[in-house]
Amino acid sequence: MTTRERAAGDPGVVVVGAGYAGLTTASRLADAGVDVVVLEAGDRVGGRVVSELTGSGVRVDHGGQWIGPTQRRFHALAARFGCATFPTWETGRHVEVWHDGTAVDYAGAAPDDGPGIAEYERVTALLDELASRVDLDRPWRTPRFEEFDARSAEEFFRAQTSDEDALVRLALAIQGVWCAEPREISLFHVLFYLASAGGYEQLMETRGCAQDARFTDGADAVARAMAAALGDRVRLGDPVRSIRQTADGVEVTTGRTVVRAARVVVAVPPATLERITFDPALPADRLGWARHSPMGRVAKVHAVYDTPFWRAHGRSGIATLYGESPVGVVFDNSPEDASRGVLVAFVYGDRLDRWAALDDAARREAVVSALSEVAGAEAKEPVEYLEKIWPHEGWTVGGYECFVKPGGWTAHGRDGWRAPAGRVHWAGTETASVWNGYIDGAISSGERAAGEVISALDAVEQRG
Structure with a gap:
């Protein structure tokens, strides 16, 4: 029996995680004729990319949301599944709010x-x-x-x-x-x-750069389409508890069952590895890499209005704030047809720690006050207000990506970054060489991991 002809019910490969990296890995394996199953702890696909249809009928992206011209893999998948994009709104004057409250309007990348x-x-x-x-x-x-x-x-x-x-x-x-x-x-x-x-x-920057365009149906539209194509290969709400390597394969234990396969691809954020027990234990460099690669601290807050009223005043809705406000950056996140107005505010790092400790009313007041500096007094009265505080997310443990602490690359990068650990392979945007940290990087990491696995399976078949 070859590794591609395993016993009934047992896949050739298990993929852990149904974000873009995991779904790409599974899609490539399925296309190559490898029987694959994707195990996802959460109740949805997309990972750190998630959209929501609000009560007012607006779809907002709580995680990654943009696509740029040079993110070619992402563009190719979007085209394959017919997922439309539209240009990020940047028409009008941007605003910069300095620490003394001074607000400066400007056009282009930065004030002159x-x-x-x-x-x-x-x-x-x-x-x-x-x-x-x-x-x-x-x-x-x-x-x-x-x-x-x-x-x-x-x-x-x-x-x-x-x-x-x-x-x-x-x-x-x-x-x-x-x-x-x-x-x-x-x-x-x-x-x-x-x-x-x-x-x-x-x-x-926006036009021609990483923030160039958005997805009409949300940035997870492509992920949802990929999962639909994979069908019942994707299992939601089934967190992996342990991965054991055996003499001839792996045993992946979830909250429901044990899945046996030839190989496993782990496509989850580095911090999430601590929630999975590995037998044998992971190499020291892989563990060291994960521990030197914490997730970022960010909240993404959407304020929805009846109209994008700031546009009528000649403002773009794009802003940077350098003062005591918790908000650091603002974008116009209105839908393509401008049927509603949406401003998205980002709260980062130390500012997030202070802001997240406030009660609900105080957090809201702090954000809408900042938005009023950007768009005018009307911004204080949104019809909807939505927060996504990523460090409070159960499976992601922060957002949207990890960063590497000083010394992490030197101590653990060579063998811990993405080198397989026996029958365990790694995917995830943090393992990408191009567009690391972005959706496009997640996609390329899945392509690389799938290629590694296919080569390993083929080598076994040739020896057999």
């Missing part, structure tokens, strides 16, 4: 002038220069790898500039992309990530 802008642009150009030398497939071969990994982003920023306003701008950039504080993240991880996306501007 303002506190710390010149130094901010100089330091970010240096980041791009350093990132251009990163080896994306073997990061540890990057020049000055250990030196950069030993430093936090904050240490690097402070070594480059004493301009406190520039440092505030740089901090918000770190918070916005990684949902972490500059002191927490490895400088090398920042450089790797920039290289993975194609540069600093790709991460930060």
